[in-house]
Amino acid sequence: MIYQFKLEKFEGPLDLLLELIEKEKLNITELSLANVTDQYLEHIKNNANIHLDNLAEFLSVASKLILIKSRALLPMLKFTEEEEAEIKDLTEQLAAYKKFKEAAEVLGKIAEKGKISYSREGFSGVKSFFYPPENINIFDLKKYFSAVLSEIPVVEKLEEEVVREVMTLEEKINDLQNVLRQKVETYFSELTVNATDKVDVIVSFLAMLEMVKQRIIHVEQDELFQDIKLKVKTLN
Amino acid sequence: MKFMEIEKIKSAIESILFMSGEAVEISRIMKVIEVSKEEIENAIIMLQNEYVARKSGLAILRKEDAVQMATSPENATLLNQLVKSEIQENLSKSALEVLAIVAYRGPITRVEIEAIRGVNCSFTLRSLLMRSLVERIGNPKDSRGYLYKISFDFLKKLGVDSVSKLPDFENLSKDERIDSVIGN
Numbered sequence: 279m280i281y282q283f284k285l286e287k288f289e290g291p292l293d294l295l296l297e298l299i300e301k302e303k304l305n306i307t308e309l310s311l312a313n314v315t316d317q318y319l320e321h322i323k324n325n326a327n328i329h330l331d332n333l334a335e336f337l338s339v340a341s342k343l344i345l346i347k348s349r350a351l352l353p354m355l356k357f358t359e360e361e362e363a364e365i366k367d368l369t370e371q372l373a374a375y376k377k378f379k380e381a382a383e384v385l386g387k388i389a390e391k392g393k394i395s396y397s398r399e400g401f402s403g404v405k406s407f408f409y410p411p412e413n414i415n416i417f418d419l420k421k422y423f424s425a426v427l428s429e430i431p432v433v434e435k436l437e438e439e440v441v442r443e444v445m446t447l448e449e450k451i452n453d454l455q456n457v458l459r460q461k462v463e464t465y466f467s468e469l470t471v472n473a474t475d476k477v478d479v480i481v482s483f484l485a486m487l488e489m490v491k492q493r494i495i496h497v498e499q500d501e502l503f504q505d506i507k508l509k510v511k512t513l514n
Numbered sequence: 515m516k517f518m519e520i521e522k523i524k525s526a527i528e529s530i531l532f533m534s535g536e537a538v539e540i541s542r543i544m545k546v547i548e549v550s551k552e553e554i555e556n557a558i559i560m561l562q563n564e565y566v567a568r569k570s571g572l573a574i575l576r577k578e579d580a581v582q583m584a585t586s587p588e589n590a591t592l593l594n595q596l597v598k599s600e601i602q603e604n605l606s607k608s609a610l611e612v613l614a615i616v617a618y619r620g621p622i623t624r625v626e627i628e629a630i631r632g633v634n635c636s637f638t639l640r641s642l643l644m645r646s647l648v649e650r651i652g653n654p655k656d657s658r659g660y661l662y663k664i665s666f667d668f669l670k671k672l673g674v675d676s677v678s679k680l681p682d683f684e685n686l687s688k689d690e691r692i693d694s695v696i697g698n
Contacts, residue, residue, distance in 0.1 A: 396533045400640060403535065404597055408646040410671045411605045419672070420681040422607075422614035426630060430691040 290332060291339035292375040294321060299372075306373050308365060312350035315343040342368050450485035458495065458510045466506040516548045523549055523557040531574065531583035539580050601645050612638045613664075616648050617677055618687045621661035623653060626696045 298317050304310035322328065322336050342364055349355050357365075457464055466486065473479045486508065489495045498507045518526075526547045531538060543554055558581055562574050565586075573586045585593060605613070612635055615627050627635050639662060642648045647668045650660040664677060677683065 396529075398533060398535045400637070401597070401600070401644060404644065406644045406646045407601070408665075408667045409601050410645070410647060410668055411610075414610075414672070416672050416674060416680050418610070419614045419617050420686065422610045423618045423686055426611050426615055427686070427689050427691050429632075430630065430695055432691065433694070 291336045292372055293379075294318065294336075295339065295343075295372060296376055296379065306369055306376065308346055308369060309350060311343060311369065311372075312347045315347040318343055339368065446481075450481050451489060454482070454485050454489060454508075455494070458508065463507065463509050466508065469508075518547065518549050518553075520553070520557060520560070523547060523553055524561055527554065527557055527561065527581075528583075531581060535583075537575075537577065537580040537582040541579070543581075597644075600641065603641075606638075608633075608635075609638050609642060613642060613647060616642075616662050617664045617680060618683065619692065620648075620663035620677070621651065622663075623656075623659055623661055625659075627662070629695045630692055 295311070295314065295318060298314040298321075299306060299310050302310065302314060304313065319340060322340060328336055345357070345361055346365055346368075349357065454469065457469065466482070469486075470479045470482050473482065486495070486497065486506070490497055493511055496509045496511050498509070499505070527543060530543055530546065540551060540554055540558075544551060547554075558574060558576065562576075564570075565573055569586075569588075571586050571589055573584055575582045575584050608631070611631065612627060615630055616622060619626075619630075624635060624639060627639070639648070643650065646665050648662050649665045650662050653659040653661045669675065669677070674680065677687075680686075
């Protein structure tokens, strides 16, 4: 069989986590996990090339770490039984991973020495003699060959899904600024008149809030659910 | 020539003879362990005597300038029984499958058979070889490997004179699922 080997810096989230903890010379405890949470998140953020298959695992560990860290910061935070179990699992997994990683290093050292025991082919030198199975015919052979064929896994081709480009908040803000630069004043309904779906409207709304926060624009709404008027803030 | 303790020489000779499995010239042993011919001859005689003294299941045979490790003649009956049971056992489902692959796709390498079935087949192939149901020939593309094909005796037993007369041979032997795993 052909196996493919992939050598990334970190084989998986546990590998990364263990290295972070060991770099800080910490033991594997909940508290040390809380300590390295930021570094862990930073690593995921800066490594855009984490393979998609692994990304889910990296993120799953990240969510547990955030849970752990939030408890370290807010001791009064009460966790559900499930969350408690998840945290306990992670520390135990990591401790088990550490053991196997160390054992693997020892095995690697042993293998490097090249002290191999050789065996030899079984029954070498024994003369063969014709001993066919009873009652076998050509149709049996066909049946067995067909059975082999049917067990070969067929690689299913998944339908390709077109990934929709989503407008980012930043792009929306730039868009909005351009509109306002030309018009000075506009309405939210005007901005979203060409919106293709809800997400687009939501992004526009968030962009508007962000610009209010950054004091770029000023908004007015007379009554609940009425249209929102956007104005460029004049410099006083 | 190197200096080597006699115990070390005996140990080395035992390993060499075990791994070779066939008769080894004393001159070849000399090349490997670099001690004098007398020392090697001496060590062989000591080994032979030790095997006899402790009624070992192994023996070291000597013919002219070659030595070979073999089983003790005392156990011959017992070993014949072992070989017989190995050969006469009913063919397992996996053995029948390997046989069918060799019939429809031979000549084929062991690696390819293993790719098709997804499991190691060396024991199964050995047992089919011992029963003369398949035979192996040298692989023109790889001097270290072999190609396996159905034996003519077995074809005759099946009542056909060529694999192409197996049912649906044209279709089955070209099935693309096989090519997808052995990468042709």
